[in-house]
Amino acid sequence: MYDATESKKIAEARALDPTDQEIIAKAIDDGVETAWDRLADQQPQCGFGQLGVCCNRCAMGPCRIEPFGKKPVRGVCGANADTIVARNLLDDLATGAAAHSDHGREVVEVMLETAEGKSQGYQITDETKLAALAAEYGIKTAERKKEEIAKDLALAFMEEYGTAKGKLQMAERAPTKTKEVWKKLGIVPRGVDREIVEGMHRVHMGVDADYTNILLHAMRTSLADGWGGSMIATDCSDVLFGTPVPIKTRANLGVLSKDKVNITLHGHNPILSEMIVKAASDPDLVKRAAEKGAKGINCVGMCCTGNELLMRRGVPIAGTFLDQELAIATGALEAMVVDYQCIFPSLPQTASCYHTKVVTTSVKTKIPGAIFKEFRPDNAYDTAKEIISLAIDNYPNRNPDRVRIPAKPIDMMAGFSEETIRKALGGTYKPLIDAIVTGTIKGVVGIVGCNNPKIKQDYGHITLARALIKRNILVVETGCAAIASGKNGLLVPEAADLAGDGLKSVCKALGIPPVLHMGSCVDNSRILVLAANVANELGVGIGDLPVCGAAPEWYSQKAISIGTYFVSSGVYVVLGIPPKIFGSANVTTLLAAQLQGITNACFAVEPDPLKAADLLEAEINRKRTALKI
């Protein structure tokens, strides 16, 4: 029976943001299935899987371990719960590291093709960053054209993926003390692809059975991501598209336009989205849109490719991971253009309820029911124009009776790259360090990660961020966590009024928000670099700093890699969703306790964001005490 109050009530339980609630209710009223419905349909979810004791690797299986102490205690091969849980975790982590790193590789490839003059529409934008990176890699810059330098740099980056070199140049950015810990543990990353491939080798039946040894390799693989693949993705994107500087834009589903052709760019890599945004101002296309009765072309971002765009171009962002179906359910979307990662395979089905076209662009991401337009560096601009034309031609198919766009987008500020933060502080971290030493700012917490329908959308991110800034803890964010804060109005300088007196005074003096948007999920590498630079200035390790991490609503394998490279680098991380490790008491104890004695950081699991804030504050105080501040 149709009941509008009922759908409103369900929507309020599903999402924190009123604009999201409005469209969730519309989706329910329109009969459109979303991730929340699918989560309900999936109940109950298999406990063996949730506990990590299900092993589906080989054809002697699938096997599972009885979690309550009865038989079977071993799989057919003889692996026990510890081995199976650790292998599954390494597998998930390697998948996440691979996703970040392969994304990074594509940016490097575009840089190389651009340097060689083979790409279409791209250019070397940030020559300062290019020069800095060249110096790091020992590439000569004097009297050389930027393309020549970029070519050498791209080739040097490619070597980071291989085996010949046996070390990562990027990881040299870590403080000596942090690197000593890695050396002692034998987890210094040797090559981006190498650690991932070795991880796949180790999870094969009959290879690594020692859970500690498996987890150590998981840590090394994560470091090859954070201090390798992800960092390369960030830095290379900065060279191609510019290093972000503070920029204002708007967030939430209200950024969709009533009378323009709406194109949502969803996924992760800036390679595609940058070009679409560039082509959207092509006079021929603008004219074509007018001919179809539209007042222009409105490109908006979503998820991390949206973050890349808003950090550098101020392109408005429509929302987070769980907003992808909602953007379609507004009925106002002409095209959803995706590259890869975090794209619901059911998007074409969602789109089939409206006029929206789903366009896939990567050979790695094809979805039945979507239109595939292969996007390559050598045809980038032409393909971008083709995709926009397709959206324009779809504009007359929009049915105004089925459109609802939430009224009010929220203002936000982004663009806080490490370089920008350092520059704002006067070229050195001393002012930040002084503020931390005096206790004006108690410490820094990075809130990162996704949405997960298991927790009310954005509730974890926002409740935690608000609780922390009130306690004078500066919050830095990436990914969907940062978008959530944008939607919630935390990314404007005025939000400093929500902070404790100390943090408030610092924010007011610098004119910055109390929550800083540092970019996409590969841009967690910016947080690593920031922490490394602060630690280097103090002559300590990252593990000594009053810096923590949190992923209140994570879902993705990439988040496992991110969390692990933070913990491996010395940063305590609180997860809001339990990872699939509870089937092994040994693995759980190692990750949630024993690691602290090794990297001076460990994991904790706490879904309630207010309790998570207590844990984070306690950890910051522990590290402050150790630093005698």
Place this chain on the structure above:
Amino acid sequence: MKTVFVRPELCIGCRHCEVACAVEHAENKNILSAVNEKKKSQPRIFVETGPGYKTFPNRCRHCDPAPCMQVCPTGALVRDIATGSVGIAYPRCIGCAVCAMACPFGIIRFGPVRQLDTDREVNAKCDNCLERQKDGMTPACAWACKTGALEFGDANDLVRTSRKDFTTRLVLSEGKGAEVTALPANIRAFKAIMEELAGL
């Protein structure tokens, strides 16, 4: 009296019981071909999720006297004397659903069954795996359950475990904090986290 005893605290929602039940009631009792049969076999046991992600595998209790049998106007529900199970004579079922109205556990589902030539929907409830029991095997759901949430045996024997558990709890009880459940600490921690998460 033999029964399939449910210990909900041990149910982890894997639904092995549902799959095993559907396979057992398929024509060719093989999971690989069962999924391709014309009248797809459906599970007769239901793993339901309650608040806090807590699960309960719900199946026919084979009551005696059975409310469903008492109300069936066509005598389609029949008692198997040897096992005490309530079975179904499919040709006699007229799909009136009165049995489902009388069932205190809500476990009756209607659907086409391979035993009939037509596609009409009949009471396709749990038959306590009569065929398996005649061959000396336990019902498929209890056989498939790895955690002991479903256990087949003499009801008095199975209840004894619960009674012992209660006795221990009573004897050891030194206030509210006493904890004697057999659940390992890591599993207790996981369950607590999921319960918390369910409220957010």
